[in-house]
Amino acid sequence: MFETQRKLVKETGRTRTPASDNLMETELGRERYTRSLPMNCPKQCYAMVGLPARGKSYIAHRLARYLNWIGTKSKVFNVGQYRRRLVGVNMTYDYYDPFNTTGAQSRRMVANHVLDTIIEWFKEDADNAVAILDATNTTRDRRDLILERCPPEGIQVMFIESVLDDTFIEERNIREHKLRCPDYQGCDPDDAFNDFSKRIENYKKAYETLCLNLDRELSFIRVSNITQFHINNLIGTVQSKSAYFLMNIRPHTKTTLYLSRHGESQFNELAKIGGDTNLTDNGVRYAKKLGKFLLENNLTDIPVWTSIMKRTIETCSHLPNQNVQRYKCLNEIDAGRCDGLTYKEIEETYPEEFALRDLDKYNYRYPQGESYQDVCCRLEPIIMDLEKQDQVLLICHQAVLRCIVGYFLNLSTDEIPYIKIPLHTVIKITPLAYGCEKEEISFGVESSVTHRDKQTQESIERRLLALDISNGDSSFVGHEEEINGNNEDVVSDRVVMMAS
Ligand code: SIN
Numbered sequence: 001m002f003e004t005q006r007k008l009v010k011e012t013g014r015t016r017t018p019a020s021d022n023l024m025e026t027e028l029g030r031e032r033y034t035r036s037l038p039m040n041c042p043k044q045c046y047a048m049v050g051l052p053a054r055g056k057s058y059i060a061h062r063l064a065r066y067l068n069w070i071g072t073k074s075k076v077f078n079v080g081q082y083r084r085r086l087v088g089v090n091m092t093y094d095y096y097d098p099f100n101t102t103g104a105q106s107r108r109m110v111a112n113h114v115l116d117t118i119i120e121w122f123k124e125d126a127d128n129a130v131a132i133l134d135a136t137n138t139t140r141d142r143r144d145l146i147l148e149r150c151p152p153e154g155i156q157v158m159f160i161e162s163v164l165d166d167t168f169i170e171e172r173n174i175r176e177h178k179l180r181c182p183d184y185q186g187c188d189p190d191d192a193f194n195d196f197s198k199r200i201e202n203y204k205k206a207y208e209t210l211c212l213n214l215d216r217e218l219s220f221i222r223v224s225n226i227t228q229f230h231i232n233n234l235i236g237t238v239q240s241k242s243a244y245f246l247m248n249i250r251p252h253t254k255t256t257l258y259l260s261r262h263g264e265s266q267f268n269e270l271a272k273i274g275g276d277t278n279l280t281d282n283g284v285r286y287a288k289k290l291g292k293f294l295l296e297n298n299l300t301d302i303p304v305w306t307s308i309m310k311r312t313i314e315t316c317s318h319l320p321n322q323n324v325q326r327y328k329c330l331n332e333i334d335a336g337r338c339d340g341l342t343y344k345e346i347e348e349t350y351p352e353e354f355a356l357r358d359l360d361k362y363n364y365r366y367p368q369g370e371s372y373q374d375v376c377c378r379l380e381p382i383i384m385d386l387e388k389q390d391q392v393l394l395i396c397h398q399a400v401l402r403c404i405v406g407y408f409l410n411l412s413t414d415e416i417p418y419i420k421i422p423l424h425t426v427i428k429i430t431p432l433a434y435g436c437e438k439e440e441i442s443f444g445v446e447s448s449v450t451h452r453d454k455q456t457q458e459s460i461e462r463r464l465l466a467l468d469i470s471n472g473d474s475s476f477v478g479h480e481e482e483i484n485g486n487n488e489d490v491v492s493d494r495v496v497m498m499a500s
Contacts, residue, residue: 049161079135093198098206159220262311274339287318332397336369361417423447
């Protein structure tokens, strides 16, 4: 059973999603590894369409973050950045005049260069799935170029147009984002504003919006004033999920999130995973300090969302906030047959499971339990709701918060299961222009450490080999001490967090 797995590790020097090779069926008929989307999803180029300052980059980055989180590798290719590299930063508004032939040729050259880069990107890694071409693409001619270049490379094209008629939001977008871009560094803000406004006027001269009659054959999503959507001829799961996401985001909502695990539980203290135990004395102490923090920071009115487990409910009972909502989908990852065991006990009882989890922790599914990927799936409705809130305090669990932090910080599925979410610490997530900032606040309440570092590839490979030869060859037994040595930081250490 390990043959293909080991070959995989040896050949690539890194782990891949073994489910793609149809591996690892257990006696229970479960799949040990999960995958978010069907295999062989076609490569996609999402080409943004719209005048400057219509929120295209914002939509592109948010969509890429969401797609990455659901396991669809995505990247934004911003044409302005390539133009600055290839042509320069000091292009005034006349460069964008459609009747300026030199400017038009230069802009077409840049567009072709970015398409070359996208095509190369797809060739670099078979997992690369969605390239988001963040450019104006305001003319049919430019969109035809994309349609001429992508489909022959096996890349499906979908257009996403952002239309905005609100001059107040347009001006705010220009002042908040565009005037800070390298094109206007060191410029007088009024001069920069005037130049950028004239640039938009130049684009308007040649703008051809996506149209339900002329563009009937194309796949596109047209977003008008953030609230109205025209969805045309979408193909497949990834395009449909993208439309679903766009219909749920509110571009002008700036969600500030406060995230915390429950106070230390009795199982945390015993280094056991899962269960449904009450808080320890330290856990109660933390919950009370958290309540004080909310009072001191005028956060007693913010909604609190929590799981339905005793340890989170007990933590919330010490908070001054009245608006507490419980969601089953915020429960901790289900460790199935391993629930209630320490990592050491899992390693002794189910060494094969333990090693396979290390091999691909995001996709590994506990016997009769869940994978991180399963958790992300059940969190999707919560993420959509979070996108619409101004402020929320989430009190939940380590694996669940890893998935949520991973989404907001746009971390890869390799990184998500190893994000540090210490007990007795508040994590504050604040939105920036296209991403988020993370801040940690701790109150000096002692707690267990439940983080287990990512194991080295060599150590995992050694363990897999050792397991495979356990019926005969004993030459790997000598590695055992070293293997166990890798787990020394597992769960029982206690630390005192510094008060901030
Ligand atoms: C730019 O040059 O900054 C943008 C080019 C475009 O997408 O039209």
